Amino acid sequence: MPGLYVHIPFCQKHCPYCHFATTATGNESEHQSFLRAIKAEAEFAKNQYGLETFDTVYIGGGTPSALRVDETKELFKILRSSFSWPADAEVTMEINPGEVDAQKAQVYKELGVNRISLGAQTFHDHHLERLGRIHRRKAIVEVFRMLREYQFKSINMDLMIRLPDETLVELNSDLEKLCGCSPEHISVYDLAVDQGTAFERLHKAGKLNLPSEETHLEMEAMVQNILCQNGYNDYALSCFSKPEHESKHNLNYWYNGEYLGLGPSAYSYIKGVRFQRALDYVSYMTKIRKKDFDVIHEDVIDDVEKEAETFLLRLRLKNGAPLSRFKKYAPHVQSRIDELVEMELMEWYYPYVRMTMKGRAVAEEIFARLVLSSKEARTQNSCGIIP
Numbered sequence: 067m068p069g070l071y072v073h074i075p076f077c078q079k080h081c082p083y084c085h086f087a088t089t090a091t092g093n094e095s096e097h098q099s100f101l102r103a104i105k106a107e108a109e110f111a112k113n114q115y116g117l118e119t120f121d122t123v124y125i126g127g128g129t130p131s132a133l134r135v136d137e138t139k140e141l142f143k144i145l146r147s148s149f150s151w152p153a154d155a156e157v158t159m160e161i162n163p164g165e166v167d168a169q170k171a172q173v174y175k176e177l178g179v180n181r182i183s184l185g186a187q188t189f190h191d192h193h194l195e196r197l198g199r200i201h202r203r204k205a206i207v208e209v210f211r212m213l214r215e216y217q218f219k220s221i222n223m224d225l226m227i228r229l230p231d232e233t234l235v236e237l238n239s240d241l242e243k244l245c246g247c248s249p250e251h252i253s254v255y256d257l258a259v260d261q262g263t264a265f266e267r268l269h270k271a272g273k274l275n276l277p278s279e280e281t282h283l284e285m286e287a288m289v290q291n292i293l294c295q296n297g298y299n300d301y302a303l304s305c306f307s308k309p310e311h312e313s314k315h316n317l318n319y320w321y322n323g324e325y326l327g328l329g330p331s332a333y334s335y336i337k338g339v340r341f342q343r344a345l346d347y348v349s350y351m352t353k354i355r356k357k358d359f360d361v362i363h364e365d366v367i368d369d370v371e372k373e374a375e376t377f378l379l380r381l382r383l384k385n386g387a388p389l390s391r392f393k394k395y396a397p398h399v400q401s402r403i404d405e406l407v408e409m410e411l412m413e414w415y416y417p418y419v420r421m422t423m424k425g426r427a428v429a430e431e432i433f434a435r436l437v438l439s440s441k442e443a444r445t446q447n448s449c450g451i452i453p
């Protein structure tokens with residue numbers, strides 16, 4: 067069954083490294099207008115695409131926890147009036163440690179949220195401040211404890227590495243604290259210096275001292291070793307989970323399953339077509355107010371492209387993909403894969419071919435070698451955070 071993604075574009079403050087479609091506002095009337103827009107889009111999507119039942123629901127952003135309690139209830143009412151999901155569906159809510167209290171946690175639980183994704187990023191206050199985050203270490207620890215009391219089935223914590231001036235000693239301490247919390251799932255991201263962000267301007271001005279490539283590789287090895295020693299399975303690139311706690315929503319992306327995305331910047335992939343309705347909050351609201359549901363990008367994926375996309379997405383999984391079953395794609399890349407195997411960046415585990423540990427450290431380069439067209443490149447770039 068497909069996944070449902072809803073992009074909530076609000077954040078209390080825009081972080082200087084962030085390129086997501088967000089708007090830094092807590093204005094109540096804007097939240098109400100946005101919910102009306104989501105309602106209109108959901109009703110349109112239900113009639114247009116015929117998708118009504120979902121296996122996973124993911125409320126992401128932005129920061130969904132920026133919505134007030136009544137607004138969150140209203141959001142779920144809207145979604146349930148157009149769509150349904152079974153009682154055992156995975157329902158994830160992304161939250162910012164700086165803005166969740168017991169009342170919100172209680173409401174999430176009542177609404178059927180069973181998986182929380184907590185944007186911890188780091189336990190070092192000076193790094194959190196540099197990243198422009200509104201929370202501090204104390205809030206992470208307190209919110210995590212509070213969430214445990216509400217017995218959510220699964221909690222993910224995000225850890226960001228390769229921060230400006232970050233040392234291996236600091237990362238080691240972050241990993242110790244993370245393992246001390248013992249969430250069921252951990253997502254580890256590199257800080258990316260994206261185009262158009264304040265961090266990009268600082269970087270260009272030589273004012274962002276990122277760890278060297280050598281230190282970065284040591285950081286990745288440290289993450290891998292410490293998390294695996296603590297009982298986490300590195301089931302996919304950047305993703306570590308305890309048994310039975312893999313993210314079903316992300317697995318659907320990596321198996322190239324269908325999904326419906328609602329909200330600004332969200333992508334959908336339905337019946338072989340990948341599309342996006344609006345790039346950002348302002349254009350989304352303008353379009354939906356005018357009842358303009360036209361898409362701004364649409365990729366019709368043919369059979370070879372579909373195989374290529376599916377193969378590349380599955381390479382993100384630890385077990386890789388069975389190349390011989392990709393009959394239309396395999397002839398295009400067989401020699402390139404042979405070269406990557408020769409370089410010890412990939413290995414056979416018949417009938418699967420997968421990235422080695424050495425290969426995982428340069429995964430983006432491997433994807434670039436195996437891409438057939440810009441469409442698969444786009445899929446890879448957006449994977450895991452397909453908004």
Ligand code: SF4
Pocket residue numbers: 076077079080081084085086088127128129162
């Ligand atoms: S990093 Fe997260 S909290 Fe910060 S602006 Fe982006 S979406 Fe909002």
